[in-house]
Amino acid sequence: MPLEKLWDVSRLDALPGRILVTTPAAPVVHAASLARAVGAAAGLVPCGGVTATATLLCDATVTASSTGGAGRERALRRTVGRVLRLRADPRVAAAEPDYLVHPLAAAGDPLYPLQWDLPLIGVPEAWETTTGDPAVVVAVVDTGVVPHPDLAGRLLPGYDFVRDPWRAGDGDGDDPDATDPGDGLSGEPSSWHGTHVAGTIAAVADNGAGIAGIAPGCRLLPVRVLGRGGGDIVDVLEGIRYAAGLPNRSGMLPDHPAAVINLSLGGARPGGRATPVEQEVIDQARAAGALLVASAGNNGEDPVVLPNFPAAAPGVLSVAAVDAVRERASYSYFGPTVDLAAPGGDMEADRTGDGRPDGILSTYFDGATGEYDYAYLVGTSMAAPHVSAVAALCLAANPDLTADEVERILLATAVDLGPPGRDDAYGAGLVDAAAAVRMAVQGPPRTTLGVAPAVLDFGTDASRLEVALTNTGLTEILVDDPVAATSDGGAWLTARLTPGTVTPMVVEVDRTGLAPGRYAGRVALHSSGGDRVVEVSMEVAEGAPAADVGVVTVRLLDPATGRVVARTETNAAQGYAFAFDRVPAGSYYLTASSDLDGDGVLCEAGEVCGAYPVQADPAPVAVADGAAVEGLTFTLTYQGVEAGAPAAPGPPDATAEVERLTALLGTWEFTYTIVSTFTDTYTLEAVEFGGDGPFLSGSDAYGGVVVADLVDDPTSAYDYYLYDPGSILDQLFLFDVAGDTAVGQYWMADPVSGDLLNSLPYAMTGLRLAGRGRAA
Secondary structure (H helix, E strand, O other), X not given: OOHHHOOOOOOOOEEEEEEEEEOOOOOHHHHXXXXXXXXXXXXXXXXXXXXXXXXXXXXXXXXXXXXXXXXXXXXXXXXXXXXXHHHHOXXXXXXXXXXXXXXXXXXXXXXXXXOOHHHHOOHHHHHOOOOOOOOOXXXXXXXXXXXXXXXXXXXXXXXXXXXXXXXXOOOOOOEOOOOOOOOOOOOOOOOOHHHHHHHHHHOOOOOOOOOOOOOOOOEEEEEEOOEOOEEEHHHHHHHHHHHOOOOOOOOOOOOOOOOEEEEOEEEEOOOOOOOHHHHHHHHHHHHOOOEEEEEOOOOOXXXXXXXXXXXXXXXXXXXXXXXXXXXXXXXXXXXXXXXXXXXXXXXOOOOOOOOOOEOEEEEEEEOOOOEEEEEEEEOHHHHHHHHHHHHHHHHHHOOOOOHHHHHHHHHHHOEOOOOOOOEOOOEOOEOOHHHHHHHHHHOOOOOOEEEEOOEEEOOOOOXXXXXXXXXXXXXXXXXXXXXXXXXXXXXXXXXXXXXXXXOEEEEEEOOOOOOOEEEEEEEEEOEOOOOEEEEEEEEEOOOOOOOOOOOEEEEEEOOOOOOEEEEEEXXXXXXXXXXXXXXXXXXEEEEEEEOOOOOOEOOOOOOEEEEOOOOOOOOOEEEOOOOOOOOOOOOOEEOOOOOOOOOOOOOOOOHHHHHHHHOOOEEEEEEEEOOOEEEEEEEEEEEEEEOOEEEEEEEEOOOOEXXXXXXXXXXXXXXXXXXXXXXXOEEEEEEXXXXXXXXXXXXXXOOOOOOEOOOOOEEEOOOEOOOOOOOO
16 A cells, blocks of 8 residues: 555645654764764754654755745655664654644634624623733734734733744744734735734724734733644644743743643644644643634534644643534534534624624734734634634633633533533533633632542452542642541551542452451542542352462453454452553453463463453453443462363464474564664564464563564465554564564554555565574
8 A cells, every 4th residue: 555545745834855764762962963863864854853852854855936836746755765774763753744733724804893602701790800811911922913003012922933934924933023914815805814813812992993802911922833724733833832931942031931832723643633743732731821712613514524723732721612692513524532612703604693704803904005904804813813802811810820720620611512511522511701700710629529429349359449539629739648447447458549630549359268258348448539438348259269370361352363352460469450541442351370380471370360251262352432341350270280170262283383482482583674874773572372372472672562473374475474554554563583684574464444654565685583492
């Protein structure tokens, strides 16, 4: 399969010849040196640093004149190939194209001011408490802002981070002037997008002219990152860092960093997640105290609706759009990353009955006449500043609130739309300025720790259960380590906390050595949100085992291939309880075994072995998406003790294969050539058993699970394969082994579909085994 199936270059919205590379955390000098080295191997040179570990690499041969039309696709195809090669380099933690971002709005005709959107979200009622405070600054990270009279006194000095002179359109690159010079292409009118967003947030009120912003008493920090044709993610990230008061490439910091950062821009990402560098900057801005608000996207009518970034990234409030009657705008993105909804408008309707299209009216500029104006625009770009402005009102009403508290207030006070509770169209609901400001003034409600369930009964079989701990308030709860106690004074009951959004408490019982009977205990929790007690009971049945068989490894196997999907270890001290977290939906075999002699061969004579529900007839366990499967118990039997007990799930004549595979245990160093030469190191640690026989399992240099096996196809030119699954791409090696040398082929595969990404295999030159295990 060609590369384009995964990376459709005709739709890839990125700059040709520019790749953002992240190297493992290291001193800056070392990281920069490493970036130069990996770039040189791919024919790229550093052209800018983004963070201590992220560097922008560029192809000096790619110019604006060489990237138009078909030339752009050719250049993007080369760029994608280089991204894949860089990802295969073990020195690289991540490699991404330099994605473009665009204003998320659609323009309409200028009309007389009529702001139906403000009463729709309760702004007039909120003004009875506050209209804002000059100490509260909202950054508009956008196309820049013109000095519109209706923004007089609201604009702080900002910065222009559009580095490319052509895209900037102002005769230079970075400069301290965030004025919007226009972004029109080839005679098309400019959007004046940032000016429109700014007016929604803080246009002057009660001045006898124009419109009123939602937070007219607050001030605006213009940060220009978009120009002709949009902008690139590198410039956007620098703009976010500047707005939050963090070090950035300008060497300058704002006199008044922003408490709220509005991002009415975005773009899709292959794989549906923020790039590592993008997420790093978002996390840094949140840590600095800024609340990030972004437009969810205008792709709601696309055949395939993909999330837009940065809105969909953790740490960013994603805002969808509604029309004048509080229904989802047809263009608005919908999906699991939507947090809130706000007015975005609809230029094709007049549901307010005023004879005008239901767009969002705000400050504008007429590029043809040079006059300051007002205009209707629609889009999630218009929805986001409504939320940013309401957040600013909350901070004006209560300056002691943190960004996290403001976010929780906005979500807690939203008007629920659509199905009850959170949904993909509206998130928590329509932002409510009046309710949010009221809660801000009162302060966050009292924080209370909740536990569910408050009573646990382990019965005779269960050994591990979870209790969900919830925060019913808006401030952080500090929970001490749980204290377990039993009515008989025994140590069979333990409890511990694990991190998470809804933090589970894991409660475990150990029946080892206990006499048959009923047992009771309790787990006490002390927290800043109150004290709670969970009552616990369990039973030890007649004949319950109390044997210690050593460490047991429990595995989930793919029934179709027998490959290990997940593994964990347990022992007698844990009551042989086990759990797997974040298991994808599907069906799996569940097996367990010990390896007392540590030879990597499982289920040998004298070792215990078993499968669910019984070893002689294992059955798949179905796991539904988001659901927990509990109470799975099965018996382990000693091999060679019980007559007729099979060695493990799999063919009984696997001895020869086990011997051949055992000889390959150790460290394998694969050197292969695509364009540049790369080396991967794999440590194969054990022989395991699946539904179709024995195989090797181990890990790569980054701790990921890998498997290797004999090739069953007698027509194959190779005897062995190694499979290295990854989130971006999978790697497949087919090879022969002769002495300490392996030769073969290398493939890449789509991790979702399994389709091969290269229609022909890459020849591997000089694969070798860097270390060997025991001889067969």
